[in-house]
Amino acid sequence: MNFSSWLLWSVVSTVVLTSVLAGSQGIGMTRMNVPYLLGTIFTPNRDRAKFIGIILHFVNGALFSLIYVAAFQAVGKATWWFGTLIGLVQAFFVLAVGLPALPALHPRIANEQYGPTVVRQLEPPGFFGLHYGIRTPISVIVAHVIFGAILGGFYSIR
Amino acid sequence: MNTDPPKIQDYAVIGDGRSAALVSRHGSIDWLCWPRFDSSSVFAALLDQKVGGHWSIHPAGDAQITRRYLHDTNVLETEFSTASGKIVLTDFMPVTSEEKKKEQLWPEHELIRQVRVAQGEAHLMIDFSPRLDYGRIVPQIKNAGKLGWRIDIGTCVFTIRSDVEFVQDGHGLSGTATLKAGEVASFSLSYSAEAPAVIPPLGDLVAHKLQLSIDWWRNWADQAKYEGPHRDEVIRSALALKLLSYAPSGAIIAAPTTSLPETVGGDRNWDYRFAWLRDAAFTVRALFGLGYKDDAEAFVNWLLHATRLTRPQLRVLYDVFGESPPDERVLGHLHGYAGSQPVRVGNEARDQLQLDTYGEVVEAATHFVGTEQRLDREMQQMLRQCGDYVCAHWSEPDNGMWEYRDARRHYTHSRLMCWVTLDRLLQLHRRGQLSGIAADKFEKAWREIRQEIEERAWNEHLQSYTQELDGEALDSNALLLALHGFEDAASARMQETHRRIRARLGPAPGLLYRDERSAEKNEGAFALCGFWEADFLARGGGSLDEARGVFKAALAFANDLGLFAEEIDPITADALGNFPQGFTHLGVINAALSLRDREKREGKLEGPS
Incomplete structure (x- = not known):
């Protein structure tokens, strides 16, 4: 594994991923604010949650990029289209498995069966994150595809 | 339905x-x-x-x-x-x-x-x-x-x-x-x-939020340092004003509604959901007068921020973040309040020239810094820019404070506020709070404006100050000549002016039309003007009892909750125009403060009633 190449491109790709998701919120593609979603695991404070969430998102980006890098090393090839393919798989996993499972993991997300409580008041994402806007899946897929393409295109195998 | x-x-x-x-x-x-x-x-x-x-x-x-x-x-x-x-x-x-x-x-x-x-x-x-x-x-x-x-x-x-x-x-x-x-x-x-x-x-959390809200409002109301007459009405006005303030920026909007008509069935229906610089001086005086220093500071900070991009020119109004309001549009699909069309969103007055805004901003800053506080560099720069602009433009016609959408005129009130701009800047300069101004130039313009108002805004035949230079029409805002210190309220000219205004623009005790155009068209009386009259009387324009009487009469036109719209129908006493109106509530507070000061001076402070 090329450590310095992984470190550099995982940071770059996570920056772009975060920016694409934030941008798609800005242009009304989705209401989903990923740093807020992640940060509220630790605090109800809206501002602090966003700050914690950004750090957490970067840690996630670095960890997930390790899986990409492992795949590149395993097949001995890192190309933009291979990265894109992994990004697509990851996006579907996030949408179909990760987001719907959040209410079970996140201490402040409300349960659809029981409704909100004093502690659990946050709107659950629903299947494919559709509760956060009907075009949420598109922004998640686009962001992860770009994430994978950057890693695949620029990571150099040693 | x-x-x-x-x-x-x-x-x-x-x-x-x-x-x-x-x-x-x-x-x-x-x-x-x-x-x-x-x-x-x-x-x-x-x-x-x-x-x-x-x-x-x-x-x-x-x-x-x-x-x-x-x-x-x-x-x-x-x-x-x-x-x-x-x-x-x-x-x-x-x-x-x-x-x-x-x-x-x-x-x-x-x-x-x-x-x-x-x-x-x-x-x-x-x-x-x-x-x-x-x-x-x-x-x-x-x-x-x-x-x-x-x-x-x-x-x-x-x-x-x-x-x-x-x-x-x-x-x-x-x-x-x-x-x-x-x-x-x-x-x-x-x-x-x-x-x-x-x-x-829902459930217990609703009760919790209700208690939090009650506590927050009461805590804010308790900060008021007002022990004068009509305490409940004054605090209600302060609370109404607080509802119009946009907490993230400190801006205070004129009213939360659009297109409530100034005449039912009429077309003078405007969007007031923006912040007018015209209200600045009265706002800062009211907030400071009641002891709301933090709110006054937030408002002045908004003022500095909002005007930064357009200085030395000032817009008439800004949105809550200091941006230009959107283009004025007519919502043709809406019937309008009781059929009062058109319904407008956005406000075209943003493009008007209102020279009085410079005086309002400078007066607000003067209230804010008092006589001892130092002005920071940015504030000084803004004030110098205002002074320079006024020196270059004070003699031009403008649209005036009532924002008539017709030809620009030489309004007396606009001249007054240009004079206020230079007067306050020169005072700050003399006290050493403001440096770098062209004092000689300011003083020359200050003298010229004073002379012009004294000679051309005073109508010898009418024995009154008039709405515009060399004019024949009256305007209630002539009372502001005393409120801004241009004339003594007890001066012969102001006494005569007040008599004419009361006779020709006053449909009932506590009510005044803003000007003769309004009176002739049977528009509503402008609620604020009744409080200007009380303020004028309290400042020496009349006896304490006269001031109290007018103030009480004007207050009687509030609704059952103590809220005022922009205007009052003098026949039915119905509220007209956007609601609730910050400008009117500012009038309530400022008149009450003047009344309190007068009572203190005369040793007749009655305390809360």
Whole structure:
């Protein structure tokens, strides 16, 4: 594994991923604010949650990029289209498995069966994150595809 | 459905320092714009009973209705007494300190309605019919099960939660419930522009938020250092003003509504959901006078920020973040309040030239810094720019403070405020608080303006100051010559001017038309002008008893909750124009402060009454 190449491109790709998701919120593609979603695991404070969430998102980006890098090393090839393919798989996993499972993991997300409580008041994402806007899946897929393409295109195998 | 709208004075206002809702006497929310004051509407029955959208909660059958704000708060209670029982409807938007908000999940915006049966039994009827974008969008409301009902509209989501089971009809949601004494039903409408939205539970949390809100408003009201006459009315005005302030920036908007008519059925219907520089001096004096230093500071900071991009030129009005308001548009699909068309959003006055704004801003800054505080560099630069601009432009015609959309004229009030600009800057310079001004140039212009007002704004034949130079028409704002210190209120000229204004522009005690155009067209009396008169008398223009009498007479035109619109119909005493109007409430506070000062001077301070 090329450590310095992984470190550099995982940071770059996570920056772009975060920016694409934030941008798609800005242009009304989705209401989903990923740093807020992640940060509220630790605090109800809206501002602090966003700050914690950004750090957490970067840690996630670095960890997930390790899986990409492992795949590149395993097949001995890192190309933009291979990265894109992994990004697509990851996006579907996030949408179909990760987001719907959040209410079970996140201490402040409300349960659809029981409704909100004093502690659990946050709107659950629903299947494919559709509760956060009907075009949420598109922004998640686009962001992860770009994430994978950057890693695949620029990571150099040693 | 009855298409006659309630009278304007039959509305109450609730808010959260970012947005406001108007609640009718009959328990219907007929106006709400989210997420900010100048956003498009969620409910706009105020401007069109059929298509605007509303949210009503009331008991079935006839009811006697009384209402009040909980003491020193903006939490509204409407009491319905029916043949079978008595219910109390409490309406509020939760507010609390930023510190407390950080300790718990708090929706971006929430409006809570709670019904409590005080006596007997009540059959409740609820009709929730939102119409977004000023009635143009009939939103799809989805049942989200235990999470409530949702309106997902692209970039935002509304959630409605209720203790009463709703059914979907063609218009929205409706529900009925029979409640017995002691039973409570709560309703919450929340808004979020980002996900995950906070979906507030009802039950105990509603009571908790109600208590937090009551505490927050009372804590704010308690900060007022006012021990003068009519304490409750003055604090109500301060609370109304606080509802018009946009907490994130410190801006204070003129009113939370658009297009409530100055004449019912007329076309003078304007959007007031923006911040006017014209109100700056009165705002800072009122806030400081009552002891709200933090609010005054926030407002002055907004003033500095808002004007930064356009200096040395100042716009007439800005939005809450200091941007230019949107282009004025007519909403042709809305019937208008009682058929008063057109309904406008945006305000074309933004492009007018109003030279008085320079004096307002400089006067506000002068109040703010007092006689000892140092001015920072940015404030000094802004003040110098104002002075230079006024020196170069004071002799030009402008649109004047009443914003008539006709030819520019040489308005006396605009000249007065140009004089105020230079007068206050020279005072600051002499006290060593402001450096780097061209004092000789300022002083020369200051003298020329004074001379011009004395010679050309005074009409010897009328024995009065007039609305414009070499003019024949009167304007109530001539009283401001004394309020801004250009003339002594007791001077022969001001006494004569006041007599003429009272005789020709005063339809009733406590009321004055703003000018002769208004008087001739049988428009409403301008509520603020009645308080200017009380202020003028309190400053030496009359006896203390005269001042008290006019103040009391003017206060009598408030609605049952102590709120004022822009104008008053002198025949019916109905409120006219946008509601509630910050400018009028500023007038209440400033007149009360002058009255208090006069009472102190004469050793006759009566204390709260």
